[in-house]
Amino acid sequence: MTAVLAPRRPASGRPATRARGAGAVLAFGVPLALIGAVCLAAPLLPLPDPAAQSLSAALRPPAWLSGGDAAHLLGTDHLGRDVLARILYGGRLTFLIAVAGMLAGAVPGTLLGLVSGFYRGTVDAVVSRFVEAQLALPFILLAIAVIAGRGRSLSALVLVLALFGWAQYARVIRAETLSLRERPFVLGLRCAGVPAPRILLAHMLPNVAGTVLVLVTLQIGTVILAESALSFLGLGVVSPQISWGAMLADGRDQLTHAWWVAAFPGLAITTVVLLVNLLGDAMRSWLDPKKRRY
Amino acid sequence: MTRERRILDVDDLTVVHQAGGRWGNRRGDTVAAVDGVSLTVDAGEIIGVVGESGSGKTSLAMAVAGLGRISGGTVTVSGVQVSGRLSRAERTRVQVILQDPHGSLDPRQTVRRGLRELRRIHPERTGWTTDEELLAKVGLNADLLDRLPHQVSGGQAQRVAIARALLLRPALLLADEPTSALDVSVQAQILRLLLGLRRSEDLAILFISHDLAVVRAVCDRVHVMLRGRVVEHGPTAEVFERPAHEYTRRLLAAIPGRRPLDPADPAGRPVQVTTASVPGGEP
Numbered sequence: 001m002t003a004v005l006a007p008r009r010p011a012s013g014r015p016a017t018r019a020r021g022a023g024a025v026l027a028f029g030v031p032l033a034l035i036g037a038v039c040l041a042a043p044l045l046p047l048p049d050p051a052a053q054s055l056s057a058a059l060r061p062p063a064w065l066s067g068g069d070a071a072h073l074l075g076t077d078h079l080g081r082d083v084l085a086r087i088l089y090g091g092r093l094t095f096l097i098a099v100a101g102m103l104a105g106a107v108p109g110t111l112l113g114l115v116s117g118f119y120r121g122t123v124d125a126v127v128s129r130f131v132e133a134q135l136a137l138p139f140i141l142l143a144i145a146v147i148a149g150r151g152r153s154l155s156a157l158v159l160v161l162a163l164f165g166w167a168q169y170a171r172v173i174r175a176e177t178l179s180l181r182e183r184p185f186v187l188g189l190r191c192a193g194v195p196a197p198r199i200l201l202a203h204m205l206p207n208v209a210g211t212v213l214v215l216v217t218l219q220i221g222t223v224i225l226a227e228s229a230l231s232f233l234g235l236g237v238v239s240p241q242i243s244w245g246a247m248l249a250d251g252r253d254q255l256t257h258a259w260w261v262a263a264f265p266g267l268a269i270t271t272v273v274l275l276v277n278l279l280g281d282a283m284r285s286w287l288d289p290k291k292r293r294y
Numbered sequence: 295m296t297r298e299r300r301i302l303d304v305d306d307l308t309v310v311h312q313a314g315g316r317w318g319n320r321r322g323d324t325v326a327a328v329d330g331v332s333l334t335v336d337a338g339e340i341i342g343v344v345g346e347s348g349s350g351k352t353s354l355a356m357a358v359a360g361l362g363r364i365s366g367g368t369v370t371v372s373g374v375q376v377s378g379r380l381s382r383a384e385r386t387r388v389q390v391i392l393q394d395p396h397g398s399l400d401p402r403q404t405v406r407r408g409l410r411e412l413r414r415i416h417p418e419r420t421g422w423t424t425d426e427e428l429l430a431k432v433g434l435n436a437d438l439l440d441r442l443p444h445q446v447s448g449g450q451a452q453r454v455a456i457a458r459a460l461l462l463r464p465a466l467l468l469a470d471e472p473t474s475a476l477d478v479s480v481q482a483q484i485l486r487l488l489l490g491l492r493r494s495e496d497l498a499i500l501f502i503s504h505d506l507a508v509v510r511a512v513c514d515r516v517h518v519m520l521r522g523r524v525v526e527h528g529p530t531a532e533v534f535e536r537p538a539h540e541y542t543r544r545l546l547a548a549i550p551g552r553r554p555l556d557p558a559d560p561a562g563r564p565v566q567v568t569t570a571s572v573p574g575g576e577p
């Protein structure tokens with residue numbers, strides 16, 4: 001009968017499931033990291049200058065097609081610039097904009113979501129109305145308004161992406177904070193005299209961090225697409241800066257006779273966005289089993 | 295009882311909840327969850343509040359803890375009236391133990407970090423003991439300090455919650471269904487721990503439960519609540535042997551099985567434990 005008193009085994013997560021989840025995260029995270037690393041290392045690679053024009057070498061097809069040139073593996077654009085080099089160099093700016101735009105939306109969005117879910121009342125009412133307004137506003141209209149006001153620049157682009165992204169974070173994190181604040185441990189903390197700002201930053205924030213991480217990976221794909229759309233519409237990066245969206249826009253006019261100019265940056269966007277979304281899904285199911293305990 | 299021994303004095307307390315939300319249009323709808331309740335708890339006493347679901351027990355508890363609405367009447371803890379403007383030290387005079395043991399702890403915080411946080415906020419109240427001594431008081435091994443809540447059992451989590459409450463040296467421990475989520479043998483251990491602490495720490499405990507067997511085993515006096523009102527109160531034995539109110543009789547009739555109950559075996563089930571194996575189980 002003393003067995004009744006033996007300390008119970010600490011409840012464990014489901015190791016098998018957790019391990020499989022981690023495997024999926026790696027399966028999508030590693031290729032993504034590799035693509036990022038190759039783009040970052042572009043200046044160190046034996047590549048032609050991405051800005052070097054050569055009208056005599058304009059619109060060369062990829063190396064494996066007839067008329068292709070081994071010096072231009074993925075062909076050249078209408079000004080004779082190397083498509084592969086431009087994709088790798090353009091990836092740097094694309095990633096930079098994606099990360100900056102994502103952070104610029106995630107940080108204020110998360111904080112506003114935390115504050116409005118935790119304090120509720122007037123703050124919440126105001127934030128929630130802004131979230132609804134933002135989610136109802138067409139993205140392109142928002143972009144045109146900002147760029148008309150501030151001119152085309154990287155900072156304007158990041159601002160547009162931030163304005164575009166923050167509401168998603170605020171909405172999801174607010175909902176999560178609302179349910180979190182009703183959990184008994186928050187009552188316990190308040191009862192123990194833990195100041196509200198400390199509960200918010202030291203207890204709510206770590207508990208929503210997993211959700212933020214998942215949102216970030218799901219959002220970053222959207223941000224890359226948004227940047228591409230803006231650049232495609234001529235609202236994004238300005239030449240000589242290169243991004244994948246801008247390359248797509250450049251290739252638009254040659255689509256019928258030189259498909260590779262637009263197809264390869266398009267493929268790069270698709271691949272990266274797909275990997276990022278799969279990574280987001282993998283992270284969600286990786287983090288979930290533990291959450292389901294509560 | 296001298297006046298200094300009076301820890302809690304609830305006088306004609308009313309708690310009214312707004313039924314509609316903040317932006318709801320049915321602004322007039324209200325629920326009187328607590329409707330003119332008076333009760334007292336003295337040092338070293340365990341006072342029970344029983345009643346079915348929705349009778350207002352938690353609303354009463356939250357008001358007493360200074361965490362809930364007080365619509366009318368007064369709550370006085372150690373001579374200080376509970377209101378919205380309590381100092382941090384005054385607030386900690388009442389500590390709560392809640393039903394969901396795992397939910398009572400921050401899932402991302404180890405036991406040690408949680409205690410360190412409390413020590414940093416209340417350096418003047420918490421210096422009286424070390425983490426190891428504190429855990430020993432509630433019958434836990436010090437190797438639990440570096441665990442996260444999901445790495446301890448329900449009973450252990452509830453002991454950690456009790457330890458966190460004790461660290462702040464409260465005058466009143468407010469236990470809202472502290473054992474309802476635990477299985478019977480663990481339930482008995484936690485009850486025995488509370489009984490022991492009441493003596494060793496001279497704690498006053500307001501014990502809220504819908505489980506009459508548990509209330510009967512630990513409480514000195516009991517209040518029976520029905521729809522926000524106390525319909526009957528008195529010494530536990532008296533209320534249980536000669537229930538005056540029809541509602542109390544029905545509650546008593548609903549206790550499954552006629553188990554003999556004695557304080558040494560609070561859950562009334564044959565769990566063989568020696569008091570020595572339950573730290574805090576003896577005075």
Ligand SMILES: Nc1ncnc2c1ncn2[C@@H]1O[C@H](COP(=O)(O)OP(=O)(O)OP(=O)(O)O)[C@@H](O)[C@H]1O
Nearest residue numbers: 311312313325327346347348349350351352353354
């Ligand atoms: N925040 C709230 N807003 C509106 N109504 C509430 C709120 N909290 C409680 N109530 C209502 O007040 C009444 C009493 O609720 P309370 O939670 O105090 O009961 P209880 O005795 O603790 O029940 P249980 O045994 O189920 O925990 C119920 O009718 C409930 O619906």
Ligand SMILES: [Mg+2]
Nearest residue numbers: 351352353470
């Ligand atoms: Mg309740």
